[in-house]
Amino acid sequence: MSINNILTAVIAIIAAPILGGLLFGIDRKITARMQNRFGPPVLQPFYDFFKLIGKQGIAVNQTQMVYVLGHLFFAIGALVMLVLKQDLLMLMFILAFSGVSLIMGAMSVRSPYSKIGAQREIMQMMAYEPVLLLMVVGVYKVTGSFMISDIFNHDKPLLYSLPLLFLAFIYVLTIKLRKSPFDFSTSHHGHQELIKGVTTEFSGTQLALLELTDWIDLVLLLGLISLFFAKPLWVGILIALVCYFFEIVIDNISARVTWQWMVKITWVAGIGAALVNIVWMYLIP
Amino acid sequence: MDWYLLLAAILLPALSAALCYILKNQKLRIAVVSISTLLLFAVAGGFIALMINSPEGKLVFQMDEHVLEIVGWLIKGLDFLLFCYIGYIGIKHKKAIVLVLTVLQFIPWVLFEIFGVFGKVHEPEQAFIIDHLSLIMIMLVSIIGPIVTFFGLGYMKEHEHHLHLKVSRQPRFFMILFIFLGAMNALVMTDNLSWMYFFWEVTTLCSFLLISHDGTEIAIKNGLRALWLNSVGGVAFIIAILMVNTSLDTLSIQAISNSGMQGAFTGMLPIALGLLCIAGFTKSAQFPFQSWLLGAMVAPTPVSALLHSNTMVKAGVYLVVRIAPAFAGTRLGQLVAVAGGFTFVAASAIAISQSNAKKVLDYSTIANLGLIICCAGIGTRISLAAAILLMIFHAVSKGLLFLCVGTIELGIGSRDIEDMQGLFKKMPFTTVITVIGQISMLLPPFGVLITKWMAIETAVHNPLVLLFIILGSALTVVFWSKWIGIILTMSYKPKYHVEKLSFSIRAALSVLIALVMAASIGIAPLYNQFVKPQIVAFNIADKEMLSGTGMGVWLEKVNQAVYGGFASIIFFGVILILMVAIPIITNRIKPARLKPPYLCGSNADEDLRGLDFISPGDKVEKVVVRNYYMESVFGENKLTFWLNLAAGAIIIILLGVVIGL
Secondary structure, eight states, X not given: OOHHHHHHHHHXXXXXXXXXXXXXXXXXXXXXXXXXOOOOOTTHHHHHHHHHHHSOOOBSSTTHHHHHHHHHHHHHHHHHHHHTXXXXXXXXXXXHHHHHHHHHHHHTSOOHHHHHXXXXXXXXXXXXXXXXXXXXXXXXXXXXXXXXXXXXXXXXXXXXXXHHHHHHHHHHHHHHTTOTTSXXXXXXXXXXXXXXXXXXXXXXXXXXXXXXXXXXHHHHHHHHHHHTTOXXXXXXXXXXXXXXXXXXXXXXXXXXXXXXXXXXXXXXXXXXXXHHHHHHHHHOO | OOHHHHHHHHHHHHHHHHHHHHOOOHHHHHHXXXXXXXXXXXXXXXXXXXXXXXXXSOEEEEOXXXXXXXXXXXXXXXXXXXXXXXXXXXXHTTOHHHHHHHHHHHHHHIIIIITOTTSOOXXXXXXXXXXXXXXXXXXXXXXXXXXXXXXXXHHHHHHHHHHTOSSOOHHHHHHHHHHHHHHHHHHHHBOBHHHHHHHHHHHHHHHHHHHTTTOOHHHHHHHHHHHHHHHHHHHHHHHHHHXXXXXXXXXXXXXXXXXXXXXXXXXXXXXXXXXXHHHHHHHTTOTTSTHHHHHGGGSOHHHHHHHHHTSHHHHHHHHHHHHHHHHTTSHHHHHHHHHHHHHHHHHHHHHHTOOBHHHHHHHHHHHHHHHHHHHHHHOOHHHHHHHHHHHHHHHHHHHHHHHHHHHHHHHHSOOBGGGGTTHHHHOHHHHHHHHHHHHHHHSTTSHHHHHHHHHHHHGGGOHHHHHHHHHHHHHHHHHHHHHHHHHTOOOSSXXXXXXXXXXXXXXXXXXXXXXXXXXXXXXXHHIIIIIHHHHHHSOOOOOOEEEOOXXXXXXXXXXXXXXEEEOHHHHHHHHHHHHHHHHHHHHHSOGGGBOOOOOSSEESSSOTTOOEEEETTTEEEEOOOOOOOOHHHHOHHHHHHHHHHHHHHHHHHHHHHHHHO
């Protein structure tokens, strides 16, 4: 690892949460406007974060913090792999590790809400994981490499060759961000059938760290979207932001579905679309 | 060359077997098993040392013509006895199919080996050739095998205690275990296909004897199933021997492996290779032959651990990987990849619906073997490297996990995953080891996941196989994370019990977990030292290569341009830090800051575990949360028939293709 790489990684680790937090703030503002409310200030996520950090630490068992840290560290690991332009497939696996860590944290408590939330989260992973892996394969079929650096060396944007995969990826993004209609492993409001699902039993610093991980995840996922248009990168980033806005709209106009429905549709439509795209990539010599 | 080592690898287990059977005294048996364990370690070490010093990368043991002839006839004689004994089992248990399949093997065997009806038997001059693939198998058999046997000392004592046996059957049990190990060692070292067939049949017989060891009705039924399903493979094997002999004029396994690139892939050879693959499928319990391995769970735990990790099932994948270069890049190779990939996804799907821990392990074994066979079928250098690495990682992790489940079962009296809630409190030592074992099957940077990653990266040229691996990989995450989550469920401030484990159990678990960690941390040197020479020696046209440098493994094209890779050591750093952090954080949190979990009503008492709550109507209700098993989708009864049908279809297509080639 050269000094340059370390510097890039450090900058990314510092910048990503700030960007992510801001995006979440904007999300809340836009959501409020869509619902005819005024909404909190854009910096509200940061105020929340620091307030949570300052709360008295309460735990339900002694091991929760380990899983929270695992969730955070591996999200950071995936982010570092992205900015250092490493192997895309391994990045996906490390992202999955981060998800599994959260699931274990939720399951480590004997609370029915967090356990059911964890089970649903597993279902979500089962639904989106194949699409993420297929996306990597699609990228390989275009660039002939699994390294992200080779996406940047490729002369044409991936989007031209992988439009259906792009759509499938946007679709699973909704699941990954736990936005409506796929917000069933956790819910935005405290008085639903699931309370807060996977995060029910986390509080104070733990919850703050989970929020932080969510911000990093958001930046990471938007980063993956912008890979589809890596040349010039600013177009990709613009596309990613538009996609995020689109997610917010979807979040506000849809009601929650059941997990059975989600798994079925994702496996049929999501994997289907991705496969169709990949199959035609195979037919191009 | 150094014959003593070779003889030790085969005859030492046989001697230990005899001693175990003759000496009925428990203490003497412990001594025999312990000494044999150490000696077998030494044998494995000796082979490693020999191999490192050998310039050409393989050890060739050449016999005098007379000796060769004598040994050849000796093996033929033993083979004959074996047929008689298996036939006798068929008659004794009134299982016609066993008898029929034995006769079906016996007739061609007599005509071929004794009377030479199908032309002269071309026995290779070099009876034993050990290359790096054999060496890896020897390491698995002679290191993990004895550890499992040693574990059996403590386990069988408790096991027989539960069964209330008047006369201990342990002498017989340990005898068969040692014969099994000796036969496996011989199987992987010999270069003579017909000798391999003999040892192959010995393992089949041993698996029957071990599975039916407890003598209950169900044990015998499952043992017989293992016997006849593996005999199907035996029939395929012996027909393949005839065809290889006619088409290649030799029975040398090395020659078969090299035949593909020399333009010999015509005539009867494709059929022979196809049949050998089918023999491998039966041994490795691929769909539709999987039921015997599932039935094997009735056997005592050390047996399951042996069958699943390093002996029986690995013999099948060993054969397929061994002959893979012969069909690399052909239709047959593609179909083998499809068959393996199909098994991977099918077994992973059914595993989701299982709450019996041993069954989850069973299906996960079948899935991983499917992945190995799939990689062998893909037939590039990288995929073969993935196959061999997965053989290693799977053997250590699965051997460990079976022993863990056996220990847990002795401890809590159940092998149901749901009963393992809060296991950490009752069995902290076993729990920690079990969880690390499970994580090693699932998450980066442990070896199993790295090989899965390699498998996906090499399968990109075959869309159907790729889809199978990707779906299977997603399903794998489901059943492992469900199980890990249950085991790690912890109530507040548990009062740790000190586990009472016998020395042999504790030692076996500790050594295996050390091996799991060592193999994964040292993936780069492991690959460079043992796997890479074999991959280079394989006769394949493919140019892409795996290299193990710079703290990880990297996929390289011919011009050394890296197109995939991963620095696994860095991630191990993080993992190890987390593993140290767990106890520290656990100790730091003070009880005053702990609260009970949030239940569906107000918590019933001051109990911080949150076991019951007050429901509407002031009734006290217990909290019960179960995992999702989705039996309506992934149920064993629902899927097995259809999956068997599909797998059967793949096998028929495979046969049709090789006959048409």
